[in-house]
Amino acid sequence: MMDQEHIASAFDRDLEGVQALIMQMGGLVETAISDAARALEMRDTELAEQVRRNDKLIDALEEQVASEVARVIAVRAPTAGDLRTVLSVLKISGNLERMGDYAKNLGKRTSVLSEMPAITGTGGALRRMTQLVNVMLKDALDAYIQRDVELAEDVRQRDSEVDQMYNALFREFLTHMMEDPRNITACMHLHFIAKNVERMGDHVTSICEQVVYLVTGDMPDEGREKQDRTSTDSALGKV
Amino acid sequence: MLDTTQTLLTERTMSKDIKISAKGVDVFYGDTHAIKNVDLEIENKAVTAFIGPSGCGKSTFLRCINRMNDTIDICRVTGDILLEGQDIYAKSVDPVQLRARVGMVFQKPNPFPKSIYDNVAYGPTIHGLAKNKAELDEIVEQSLRRAAIWDEVKDRLHQPGTGLSGGQQQRLCIGRAIATAPEVLLMDEPCSALDPIATAQVEELIDDLRQNYTVVIVTHSMQQAARVSQKTAFFHLGNVVEYGDTNKIFTNPEDSRTESYITGRIG
Numbered sequence: 375m376m377d378q379e380h381i382a383s384a385f386d387r388d389l390e391g392v393q394a395l396i397m398q399m400g401g402l403v404e405t406a407i408s409d410a411a412r413a414l415e416m417r418d419t420e421l422a423e424q425v426r427r428n429d430k431l432i433d434a435l436e437e438q439v440a441s442e443v444a445r446v447i448a449v450r451a452p453t454a455g456d457l458r459t460v461l462s463v464l465k466i467s468g469n470l471e472r473m474g475d476y477a478k479n480l481g482k483r484t485s486v487l488s489e490m491p492a493i494t495g496t497g498g499a500l501r502r503m504t505q506l507v508n509v510m511l512k513d514a515l516d517a518y519i520q521r522d523v524e525l526a527e528d529v530r531q532r533d534s535e536v537d538q539m540y541n542a543l544f545r546e547f548l549t550h551m552m553e554d555p556r557n558i559t560a561c562m563h564l565h566f567i568a569k570n571v572e573r574m575g576d577h578v579t580s581i582c583e584q585v586v587y588l589v590t591g592d593m594p595d596e597g598r599e600k601q602d603r604t605s606t607d608s609a610l611g612k613v
Numbered sequence: 614m615l616d617t618t619q620t621l622l623t624e625r626t627m628s629k630d631i632k633i634s635a636k637g638v639d640v641f642y643g644d645t646h647a648i649k650n651v652d653l654e655i656e657n658k659a660v661t662a663f664i665g666p667s668g669c670g671k672s673t674f675l676r677c678i679n680r681m682n683d684t685i686d687i688c689r690v691t692g693d694i695l696l697e698g699q700d701i702y703a704k705s706v707d708p709v710q711l712r713a714r715v716g717m718v719f720q721k722p723n724p725f726p727k728s729i730y731d732n733v734a735y736g737p738t739i740h741g742l743a744k745n746k747a748e749l750d751e752i753v754e755q756s757l758r759r760a761a762i763w764d765e766v767k768d769r770l771h772q773p774g775t776g777l778s779g780g781q782q783q784r785l786c787i788g789r790a791i792a793t794a795p796e797v798l799l800m801d802e803p804c805s806a807l808d809p810i811a812t813a814q815v816e817e818l819i820d821d822l823r824q825n826y827t828v829v830i831v832t833h834s835m836q837q838a839a840r841v842s843q844k845t846a847f848f849h850l851g852n853v854v855e856y857g858d859t860n861k862i863f864t865n866p867e868d869s870r871t872e873s874y875i876t877g878r879i880g
């Protein structure tokens with residue numbers, strides 16, 4: 375990347391401004407994810423409600439990013455690295471907004487689940503999966519700010535762990551449901567939660583791809599294999 | 614479906630034909646070394662933009678292509694410039710004939726001190742492009758229309774060209790340059806004195822011209838270079854630092870000096 379400053383210093387301020395908004399969004403999403411995970415584990419409906427409310431802030435920031443980017447494009451006509459910066463900002467804000475929605479969804483399901491008997495044994499795995507995604511998000515945002523392609527690639531690889539954890543949880547929920555049909559409603563909610571967390575991982579991966587594009591000008595190779603096998607795995611029939 | 618894909622592939626892989634080829638070109642003004650060992654191949658029927666900081670040699674190099682530098686006493690050009698494989702600096706080449714094939718629009722508008730009509734009719738007349746007055750009238754009208762100035766001058770064709778505004782003079786000079794139907798059109802900052810409407814009209818004209826002509830344009834507007842050209846050459850201190858597809862240069866240039874320049878950083 376260019377460390378040099380623009381002759382028009384206002385252009386530097388514009389680019390710094392939109393990137394600061396991204397970091398602010400990133401911070402709110404990290405908090406939303408960890409709060410949502412804690413609310414789920416502790417059956418804390420108050421905290422879950424707060425996560426749902428705070429999602430509005432994330433949405434508002436995304437809109438602010440979009441209008442700022444539109445203005446910068448209109449006024450500055452960015453090229454080369456500057457162009458890639460504003461394009462990546464736009465894309466990343468979209469990823470963060472979706473992650474915020476998933477956290478909100480966790481909050482909603484937590485409120486519903488707190489009315490039902492707990493499903494034992496799956497809480498720890500869900501918590502580890504959510505924590506993993508949150509660390510990945512933090513690292514992805516660091517990679518973005520540092521323009522660190524190596525770190526971005528590393529985070530991208532870690533997403534397969536998330537996929538594997540999701541596959542394992544999927545089997546576990548299926549087992550619970552087959553054992554006792556009264557578990558079905560709760561397990562379906564938990565399954566959607568796990569799926570949402572898995573989707574969060576995909577958005578983190580997408581952020582990392584933007585880092586690679588931003589620095590190199592090319593999208594990364596499709597080197598990472600999708601690990602969600604729940605739709606094709608014939609072994610599922612034998613569970 | 615397959616056919617379009619095939620065509621796309623062929624278009625991509627086919628090496629484009631080269632209209633102008635410069636090899637090891639150096640230009641000196643007395644002791645000033647203005648162009649340093651430049652190699653450049655300019656594609657046929659495409660628009661090539663020359664960009665770079667003031668004084669880097671864009672106009673100098675452009676003037677080599679139709680031997681305009683011959684008119685500057687202290688200027689010395691070495692190396693080869695081939696137009697369709699033919700050395701334009703060969704003894705046998707008549708610079709006046711060459712300039713009919715390689716037309717030029719200058720940085721500053723320079724209409725002849727004659728009527729608007731005569732400014733445009735002059736070239737076609739001396740090169741015998743019109744059989745009669747009606748044909749000449751037609752050439753003048755078409756040239757001025759394509760230069761996006763016809764409506765403003767059609768009622769005053771016999772008034773002096775020097776009486777027009779700066780922007781109008783520049784469009785008149787563009788009309789004059791295309792009146793002889795050159796194969797190559799060299800344009801040195803053709804829009805620097807034009808308003809946005811006239812600029813858009815000239816850009817439209819350039820895009821239209823590339824169906825039949827090879828256009829080389831010097832511009833200080835990065836957006837203009839990005840809009841009108843297919844190839845861009847970045848000049849810096851007399852060297853061509855980077856030359857390639859315009860799309861590539863404006864999204865992901867190879868050289869950090871190119872990036873600094875086009876993004877408006879201190880280079």
Ligand SMILES: Nc1ncnc2c1ncn2[C@@H]1O[C@H](COP(=O)(O)OP(=O)(O)OP(=O)(O)O)[C@@H](O)[C@H]1O
Pocket residue numbers: 642645647665666667668669670671672673674685
């Ligand atoms: N007629 C001349 N006599 C002496 N030196 C000249 C002459 N024309 C150009 N030069 C020198 O040659 C170098 C290149 O000038 P040139 O006009 O080609 O630059 P340019 O890239 O077109 O700049 P600009 O963007 O300002 O038009 C400069 O150092 C300039 O001072």
Ligand SMILES: [Mg+2]
Pocket residue numbers: 671672673720801831
């Ligand atoms: Mg010049």
